[in-house]
Amino acid sequence: xxKATRKPLxxxxxxxxxxxxxxxxGCGGCTSVCLAGGQRETIEMADDLKHLARGEHSASQxxxxxxxxxxxxxxxxxxxxxxxNADCLLSMACGAxxxxxxxxxxxxxxxxxxxxxxxxxxxxxxxYEERCRTCGECRLGDTGGICPVTRCSKGSVNGPxxxxxxxxxxxxxxxxxxxxxxxxxxxxxxxxxxxxxxIRPAMEWVDxxxxxxxxxxxxxxxxxxxVEAARK
Amino acid sequence: MKSCxxxxxVLTAGAFAVTAELGPPTGxxxxxxxxxxxxxxxxxxxxxxxxxxxxxxxxxSVAVSALLVRMGIEPVMQMVCRDRNRIAxxxxxxxxxxxGVRNLTCLSGDHQDFGNQKGAKKVYDIDSTQxxxxxxxxRDERKLLGSDEDFAGxxxxxxxxxxxxxxxxxxxxxxxxxxxxxxxxxxxxxxCIFDVPMFAAFMKSVxxxxxxxxxxxxxxxxxxxxxxxxxxxxxxxxxxxxxxxILDRMGSAxxxxxxxxxxxxxxxxxxxxxxxxGVAGIHIMAIxxxxxxxxxxxxxxxxxxxxx
Numbered sequence: 001x002x003k004a005t006r007k008p009l010x011x012x013x014x015x016x017x018x019x020x021x022x023x024x025x026g027c028g029g030c031t032s033v034c035l036a037g038g039q040r041e042t043i044e045m046a047d048d049l050k051h052l053a054r055g056e057h058s059a060s061q062x063x064x065x066x067x068x069x070x071x072x073x074x075x076x077x078x079x080x081x082x083x084x085n086a087d088c089l090l091s092m093a094c095g096a097x098x099x100x101x102x103x104x105x106x107x108x109x110x111x112x113x114x115x116x117x118x119x120x121x122x123x124x125x126x127x128y129e130e131r132c133r134t135c136g137e138c139r140l141g142d143t144g145g146i147c148p149v150t151r152c153s154k155g156s157v158n159g160p161x162x163x164x165x166x167x168x169x170x171x172x173x174x175x176x177x178x179x180x181x182x183x184x185x186x187x188x189x190x191x192x193x194x195x196x197x198x199i200r201p202a203m204e205w206v207d208x209x210x211x212x213x214x215x216x217x218x219x220x221x222x223x224x225x226x227v228e229a230a231r232k
Numbered sequence: 233m234k235s236c237x238x239x240x241x242v243l244t245a246g247a248f249a250v251t252a253e254l255g256p257p258t259g260x261x262x263x264x265x266x267x268x269x270x271x272x273x274x275x276x277x278x279x280x281x282x283x284x285x286x287x288x289x290x291x292x293s294v295a296v297s298a299l300l301v302r303m304g305i306e307p308v309m310q311m312v313c314r315d316r317n318r319i320a321x322x323x324x325x326x327x328x329x330x331x332g333v334r335n336l337t338c339l340s341g342d343h344q345d346f347g348n349q350k351g352a353k354k355v356y357d358i359d360s361t362q363x364x365x366x367x368x369x370x371r372d373e374r375k376l377l378g379s380d381e382d383f384a385g386x387x388x389x390x391x392x393x394x395x396x397x398x399x400x401x402x403x404x405x406x407x408x409x410x411x412x413x414x415x416x417x418x419x420x421x422x423x424c425i426f427d428v429p430m431f432a433a434f435m436k437s438v439x440x441x442x443x444x445x446x447x448x449x450x451x452x453x454x455x456x457x458x459x460x461x462x463x464x465x466x467x468x469x470x471x472x473x474x475x476x477x478i479l480d481r482m483g484s485a486x487x488x489x490x491x492x493x494x495x496x497x498x499x500x501x502x503x504x505x506x507x508x509x510g511v512a513g514i515h516i517m518a519i520x521x522x523x524x525x526x527x528x529x530x531x532x533x534x535x536x537x538x539x540x
Contacts, residue, residue: 153343154314157359158411158415159361159404160401160404161399162395162396162399162423163399163471164400164401171346172345178400184401185401196411197411199365199414200361201362201365202362202365202377203358205357
């Protein structure tokens with residue numbers, strides 16, 4: 001899932017403090033799971049902002065609502081009444097959710113409370129690791145499930161660079177594993193080392209502007225004119 | 233002949249080749265380039281021009297390579313994948329060829345986190361193996377990546393890669409060299425060698441795979457200036473192994489004799505490397521110490537350089 005972390009409180013307060021009524025909008029999706037923007041964190045955020053506001057003798061009001069997911073317009077429509085009485089919205093969702101919130105309420109300034117970091121996994125409670133760069137050309141089957149695009153700090157898809165350390169970590173240090181060292185070990189264990197000898201061609205990066213996905217089975221429904229119509 | 237470069241001619245003639253590294257200046261002072269180039273003139277067969285090594289911004293390797301061509305000194309242009317996408321790389325390769333560059337060493341590049349532009353967006357659009365494939369295609373088929381159309385003109389280029397026998401997984405490194413040769417490497421320049429037995433073991437694997445007959449292997453060496461430099465490299469530079477005996481020998485050198493000891497060790501290593509079957513030459517990486525290269529080459533009895 002998407003992993004995110006809270007911006008510095010002073011920075012957030014700096015952008016919202018001029019507004020008399022601030023609505024802090026939490027998200028029950030990914031940012032809730034990674035303990036950055038769920039109901040608990042959203043209440044905490046409002047409390048923190050109220051505390052800072054009191055310190056500045058500000059009369060600003062901080063309301064709280066947590067949507068089921070901010071990346072879905074239907075869930076955003078549910079907060080219309082609250083949004084109507086706000087002067088700005090503070091989103092506790094990922095960048096996608098914050099952006100959709102801004103689309104849903106185009107007259108209101110929307111500020112992100114979080115920095116969206118990566119698509120990752122839970123290593124432990126509160127500890128997350130990046131595992132996917134959403135490159136659109138998944139090669140995990142060739143590399144024993146370890147993504148070189150994401151996990152190699154140079155994104156090499158043809159083997160390690162010359163910087164792997166004696167303990168099998170990346171030249172960048174800080175305990176980061178060398179992805180290719182790990183791939184080597186895993187493929188060797190599966191007796192599939194021959195995979196590493198195949199020259200992988202240059203990636204076809206999907207970097208042609210914002211991507212849209214009509215899921216299998218929905219292609220007809222969202223043929224281009226329909227998508228245009230839905231957007232209007 | 234693929235490029236008719238001096239380096240290719242020397243290696244094809246079966247002579248033991250010598251290349252050395254020249255680090256471009258961090259500003260616009262051409263005197264730095266002239267001085268370093270003159271130090272290397274006649275002492276080596278070709279001069280590697282590094283491409284923003286350690287991710288510190290320097291004068292571009294294309295520009296400095298072209299300056300060397302003007303001076304009548306043959307450059308080996310280094311190109312890293314860190315800073316340019318395939319459009320810029322192919323464009324620079326065409327441009328470098330037009331300016332007279334005939335040797336190109338293809339590298340990943342040190343990560344930007346090591347340099348003075350830590351906030352830079354890394355590129356790595358293609359990796360160093362894919363860069364080899366791309367240049368080979370440009371040279372042999374006169375085609376750009378992903379295009380079936382021929383471009384006009386020749387691209388005579390001797391194509392090189394890097395190899396590091398001292399980085400894990402060790403047992404994969406000879407296989408990886410084979411992969412780079414298949415991708416297009418005519419020659420390879422290795423990471424600097426201090427542990428000769430370990431390098432010899434790597435070369436044994438290389439010979440067993442028959443790679444030494446398909447690609448010219450230039451063994452990398454670096455002279456140590458001091459015991460401190462040795463310790464620093466051993467502890468901090470990833471992918472470099474310096475045996476304890478060498479560190480001890482540097483450490484026990486009398487005061488003021490550190491550099492002399494480092495140069496002597498370097499010459500001894502070169503002599504040992506020459507005895508290893510499949511080593512076609514050496515590549516001297518004298519870091520900001522270009523003035524010692526001629527002395528090393530001379531002490532290793534590799535002067536004068538062959539005229540081919």
